[in-house]
Amino acid sequence: MTTRTPVRPFRSREWFAAPGRADMAALYLERFMNYGITPEELTSGKPIIGIAQSGSDIAPCNRIHLETVKRARAGILAAGGVPMEFPLHPIFENCRRPTAALDRNLAYLGLVEILNGYPIDAVILTTGCDKTTPSSLMAASTVDIPAIILSGGPMLDGWHEGELVGSGTVIWRSRRKMAAGEIDEAEFLKRAMESAPSSGHCNTMGTASTMNSIAEGLGMSLPGCAMIPAPYRERGQIAYETGKRIVEMAYEDLRPSKILTKANFLNAIKLLTAIGGSTNAQPHLVAMARHAGVEITPDDWRSGYDLPLVVNMQPAGEFLSERFHRAGGIPAVLTEMLANGALDGDVMTCTGRTLAENVSGHGVTDRAVIFDWDKPLKEKAGFLVLSGNLFDIAIMKTSVIGEDFRARYLSRPGHEGVFEGRAIVFDGSDDYHHNINDPALNIDENCILVIRGSGPIGWPGSAEVVNMQPPDHLIQKGIMSLPTLGDGRQSGTSDSPSILNASPESAAGGGLAWLRTGDTIRVDLNNGTCDALVDADEIARRKAEPAPPIPESNTPWEELYREKVGQLGEGGVLDFALKYRKTSEKVPRHNH
C-alpha cells in the first residue's frame, strides 16, 4: 500500500476537506454515505479513482467491463485508492442509427464534464468498441488527470465449418456470397453468429482492436492489455493490475500530457501499418492528437505508409485476435519493430517506464501470425494519402488491396498504379442500395462507385458506407470489388480497397458535390492523386447548381453536431473544444 505524498495534492481534497468551508465538505460527503461509504474513507487523503464504465446491455462489445471493473476495484483498494464507478455515454457501432460516429464527441463532452466537475483524482478508462477508446483519451487529455486504459478485449476466435470467421469481415464477405447466390439468409445469420462466439469486441483487426492496440502503442495501457480475449483469466488479472497501477499514477501525477507526445503518436501511426489497422484510426488518431496538443500532418501519414504489414489478421490477412494474442500480441509486434529501428523506444508510458523497457523480453511465439519485419506479409502497407480536385485529403488502406484488384486496376503495363474509371455517383446509402442493380446505370468493371453525403455534416456523423460492393451481375461474374470513393468511412473489418474519409465532404462544399455520374476519375497511386477529368469552366458551372440533398437533423445533438464538427481529415472534432486543455489545473467553484 502506498503511503507517499502525492506529487500534486489530490484535487478531491478540495471537495472532501474543502479548506475553510466545513459546511461544503459536509454537503459533498453527506450523500455518498447513503450507500455505505464512511466519511473516513473520503477524508483520509486517499486518491479517488474514477472508473468510466463503458459497458451496458446496449454496448455489448464493452459489456465485459461489468465484470472487469470488479477486479479493477480490488486492485484500487489493494493499492490504497477509493474506487468510484460512473457511466460513459454508450457507444455501440453495429446498432446505433444513423451512426455511432455521432457518439464519440458526445461521450467525450460528457466525460470531460464528469472528470472536471467531480472529485476524481485519476481515472480508469474502460474501452472496447471502436469509439470508446478515442472519446476517452480525448477527454483524458482535455482534463489532464492521470488516466489509464483498461481494454475489454476481443471475442474468442469464430469458426464456421472448420474455417475462421471474423466478426464484421464475415458480414461483408457473406453479403457478396449472397449476391452470388451461394448462401441464403439463414446461412448468413449462422455465419454472423458463429463469428461472435463470446463476450468481447470484434475478433478481427477492425476498429475496436485497432484502437485498443493504438492505446497500448501510445503507452496508455499496461503492456499486453489490448489483445487479451475478453473471457480469458488474464483479462481479470490485468484489470486488477490496472487498478493497482492507476493509484500509483495518481501519486506520481503521471498525466496524459506527460505521455501523449508527438513521438508517441508517430509510433502509433507506424504500429497501425504493422498491424493492418482500421481506416477509422485516421480521424480518431488525429482527434486524440489534437486534443493532446499534437499536430499530425499528411507527411506523418506518409512515414507510416512506407512500413510493412507483419500481423496476419483479418481483414488484411488470415487469423483472428485470439491466435494473435497467443503469438505475443502487441508487445511482440512492438519488440519486432523496436529491434528493427522502426519505433522510438524512449517514450514515456503509463507504467512510468519507457516503451522499450515495457516490452523487453516479449518475443514473437508464432511466426504464422506475426511475420518477420524483413519478410513481411506486405511491403509499403500503410495508408496512402491522396488529394486532387475532388478533395484535399483522403486515404486508401493498401494492405487490403487483393491480387485480383491489383491485377485488374493497378498492373496495366506502362501504367502501373494508375487507373481511370467512369463515376457512378450515389447520394447516400439509400440511393446506393435502391439503385446499384439498376441496369440503366450500365455498371461494368470500368466504373468507380462514388458515395457522397456520408461525411460528418452530410450523414450526419459520417457513416461506414464507402465499402460498396459491385452490382450482383458483376459479382456473379467473379468481380468481387470495384474501386470506390466517398466522403464517409468504412468498417475497419472491411477488405475493400476504397478511397475514403474524403475531406472536405460534399456537404461542406468538397469536390464530390459537383461530380456527376459519367465523369471520368483518374487515380494515380504513385503520385497520390485522384481527380475528376472535368474542365474548369464546367466545374464552375456545376458549383452554381444546388448542392446534393442531405437529410434534415432529427435530434438536437445532430443539429448541434453539424454546426460544430470539423472534417474527417482533421479528426472530426468539435474545433472549439480544442482550446480547453488541462482543465483539472483549475478546480471548479463550489456549487452551493
Ligand SMILES: CC[C@@](C)(O)[C@@H](O)C(=O)O
Ligand atoms: C459493424 C462495426 C464495425 C465492425 O464496422 C466496426 O466496429 C469497425 O471495425 O469499423
